[in-house]
Amino acid sequence: MSIIHKKTAFGVGDFVFIAVGLLCVFGFFLNYPSQEPRSIISTTLSQDSVKVKANQVVRDLGYSLDNRQASVIRFQSNTDLLDSLQYDNGRQSFIRTVSDSMPPGLHPYYWDVDFSNAENSSQPGEDGNENISVRLDGQGRLIEFFNPENSLPNRPVHRRALIHAFEAEPDLDLWKTLPDSAWDRVLRFDLDEDYNSYSTSDSVDIEDSDRSHTFTRVNIERLMDYYLQYGGWKTTPFEFSEIQIETVNSQAVADVTVDAAAPIMGQDVRINARLLSSGALLNFDANYNPDSTESDMPGLLEISRLSMILIFALVLIVLFYFRIRSRAIDTQSALIAGILTGLTVPATIFLQEWETSTLMSGNGQSVDLLGLALQMGFSGAFTSVGVFALFAVGDSIMRQYWPQKLYTYDYLRQGSFFNKPIGEMILRSMVLAFIVCGIWTIALSFAPNLFFEVERTFLAHEAAWSPIYLFLNSFWFSLLFALCIFAVAATQFYGSHKRKWLSSLVIILGVILIIPTFQNVGPTMQEMILFGILGIVFTVIFLKWDILTVFFTHFIFVLMLESSSGWIVSGSPDLSAFILLLIFLFSNAVAAVLFIVKGDKEQSLSGYVPEYVEELAQEQRIKQELRIARDVQQSFLPVETPRFKNLDLAAICKPAYETGGDYYDFVQLDDHRIAVTIGDVSGKGIQAAFYMTFIKGILQSLCHEIDSPAEILKRVNRLFYENAQRGTFISLVYGIIDLKKRTFRFARAGHNPILRVGGNNTNLEELKPKGIGIGLSKDRFDEHLEEVELSIEDKNVLVLYTDGIVEAMSESEKFYGTKRLNMMIKRNARKSAKEILDLVAKDVGSFIGKAKQHDDMTIMVMKLKDQKKNRVH
8 A cells, every 4th residue: 555645556656656755864974964064073082091091180179089970971062152152163165174174262062071979078168079070072182170169179289280380490409308398488479469570580490499478460371371281271372361269278379361362263262270389280160152142031932932831831731620520532542642751751850860970979969869860750640641631642642633733643543553554554654754854954954054952962961771771752842742743723613613724834833932943943044944944844744634643753763863863973982873873773664564565455444433432432322312311201291281261270290301201291081070090200310300201101091991090099009000110109189170179179199298288378288198109019009098088279379399399409409498388379369370480499499599409390389270161262
């Protein structure tokens, strides 16, 4: 099958596609070194040889290694210097200029060696065991020395430095005979002397060791020159700028500042040194462009990035809330992604700390180790939760609005790896990654003044086990890239507006703001153009194929860029990471071809439907069925209330759920008699509705054959008891109103009392004839059932209701109660049946408030109006 078009055969277009990818990756390997500032790195030293040279430098400076050890050795970059060199000279011009030989005085790359205490020592400055660090150039020469605590050297007298400072003969006896303890008496700095003027004598004669000698400006300059010549500044001409004498740790020291005689490739160089009168060195610090005024305030692009990230996070929280509330998320896959990323991020932190700190070397304090453990734990937990929400929302949104973009992911979600679609995706992503690398290189060649912010030189000096670190770091970065921009942002816009061009703009803007690589570039406008080109490329990939192709393409692209330090620098320590990448690519190519040739075809693979989709679909079916059942049940209730001149009827039934077990009915028996019934099936919901339907059918069939309400209920009980499940029962009232005789003959099967209000509205009766619920007993039911005939007069009010009325519960969990119902009916007995019904319903509703209705509520009101007996149709 084609790796370009689904459901088409592999053809010429696929061969051209692969050929373009190979051509692009060839151009990448050929041209990328000329675009990458790290390609100018030149060092033949290994970490072991650097350690030897750094130890020698520290010893030469008079500092003891008895209680110190080189704990961290890294090859670092001077990011500010590299930015300035690329900005002032153009990136390509700078690389061409320094590729053969670095101009003297420029040290954009250096070895940084930190010496830490092998043991916890005493107070600073007492025995010189504080932490120090040295920086060496590519050949191992000193370029900077940092002594933050101004620790005094263990060997305070530096004889070679003094010989150079005083232009003395190295064979003089005093260098051999005068002990170190006597040099404080022999040599000193004058705290009152203005060393910034040339009024002092050119030099002093140091051969007389019987008197004190004060350094002149010339002596201090030559002492400074010694250290410049000693280190990597030998061929750089400097001019002395300032000399200040101050006291540090009870010692007079000279703070000396020198500036390069002329800018080096547009860069000003300033060196500050702190010297002792014994010739020893306390500090040696080099600064490039010291007078430049760079604002620390974030630029417009940085502010936009922070704002967009904050807005995105807030929107994600809202989307996650509503999605999880509607149960529209695939928790299993999101949990797996969250756990994997939650383990990956702490692992990268651990590998970084292992390589770059002393915590893993045995010098780490338990508090520091605890801090590292907490950092890893919190970062892992935070990442797990964030990725869980991100993955869940992204999967849910894409499955709703753009399900075809989950085409290959769904096969992986089912655990189906050995199939043609997965093989095509792998091979396609590799070719696309090669094309993206080629486009990246071409774009860089057309932006010669764009500069790289080189914050890292080698992976091996940033983290332990650099090949593993490379893959872990790239994995979580590409996962977030694909989820944030494509799965969530772009798909949400597409779902809201159904316009692909709008989603494309969101992708391009997202790529610009999120930064698609680990390499920061500048200036801002060129950065936006470069990342915008990548945004267009990934937009085309996403619209043409799917989210998994985007992820895997970006993953390989980032791996290619990050592992480039393994092959653009000769003798790079990252060579193993690059070799692992080649093995990874070769393995993926072989696997892809194997999957395509031998794997399952698309037609034989089942489509994937997440459990939550099936559950929601089933839930929708159930809701639809319940709506149908509700409509059917409502159709069983009287469509309209029969009308008589002298009888006023009104009734209402409100189920607690879609369907209920309450029931009422009016059945006209002849022109002057009407049967009324009200019932309540035990339980609620669909089961109660079924039994209610069953009872209605029985009553409808018996009411025209049997005149006695009691006999009807007895027959109903026998039929219900034989057919219903044990434990299910019905409370019911069935009666017949005879308008000629002006009577109401009824029987009550365990139901609520019938309420009667006389015509004068002075009293209210609760009628409770004997009777137990239908379905409770087959034999005892007949024995306990009582039929009552009641005479009714003008304006008499009869009310039948179910327990859902009096047991209605308010927000404070109080019952409505029979007392309140009786008072409402008695107070409004002069009104019509419809008005009484509406007032009761309104009062119950206001009593419940926002509380949930727990039971079905049914009420029927009957009122005799006058003596006329003719029915009004």
